[in-house]
Amino acid sequence: MKRLFITLFISCITSSLLLAEGYKVGDKATDFSLKNIDGHIISLKDFKDAKGFIIIFTCNHCPFSVAYEDRIIALDKKYKQVGFPVIAINPNDSTVVPSDSYSNMIVRAEEKNFPFPYLLDADQSITAAYGATRTPHVFLLQKKGGKLIVRYIGAIDDNYEEPQNVTKHYLSDAIDALLDNKKPNPDFTKAIGCSIKYQK
């Protein structure tokens, strides 16, 4: 009995540590089943032909997310064809930020005509598992032997404010590298973003 408790205790600590840490490049990412704006439940395993995924934690209210919307649409259009579709996930709790509610996600997706799934991480467990800390926050995954491997974490590019003055396209360079059987370089970047609003 004592051993059971100790084991449980240790596994609790480990899992909380894992939650706090999130993924690093090279880690195996988890699949998920999250509700899309059209009401359907989406899982990565449903995308049989995909070579990988551009997972972007993003939301309605954050000006950085809004500033990147058109660029995310363009990324999806370009890379879906070659096997890397965008999957957008709203990580925020709508009791903290009402404008990030499911019904407001539907409104925004219609306004912008999002060509990609826009999912709600209602219990925020996927956000915690991935270790997303801000919006937008990108996790580029590649399928390998039935697993999803994290290949790039970070920013979309190096200029949130002025798309015309971007000099480094971190995310598309990373995808191009994967398509070219190379390792992304850099495979990790930082950016300013809105903190993710966890349920209180």
Added chain:
Amino acid sequence: MKTICKFLLVVLFGISINHVFAQHIPVYNFEEFEPILHQENDTTYVINFWATWCIPCVKELPEFEKVNLKFQSQKFKMILVSLDFKSQIENTVIPFIKENKIQSEVVLLSDPNANSWINKVNKDWTGSIPVTIIYNKNFYFFREGTMNFNEINQIITKNLIK
């Protein structure tokens, strides 16, 4: 005539009130801003990274204003570093400062390639705000997340150079 005078007085009063809170906001790129993080004098600095669009930042600002009010006559300096878009200064940041009667110094850090400078602020910073740094030549504190008056007050009281 009396009415005109009254009117003029009201207008003038209105302008002066506006003037008190209409801070000039310097805009820095990271290179220009960086020395603020590395002063080696007797002053204790509180550097708070915030933005008008950041809900938790806006919520905690009154706590920082209270701290500023308490310590402003001592060897102390509060700098609120706005990460708002440069294009939003006139329309959003200045009106916000006026409306909320912000007394602490506000500067705007506009350097969109944040990947090049976030680690130079602190390598533990993931990029979300609010972020607060409290330091002087003898000590250093970093927090990604919100703070309240009591926490900040305690840290400053303990470390202030008299």
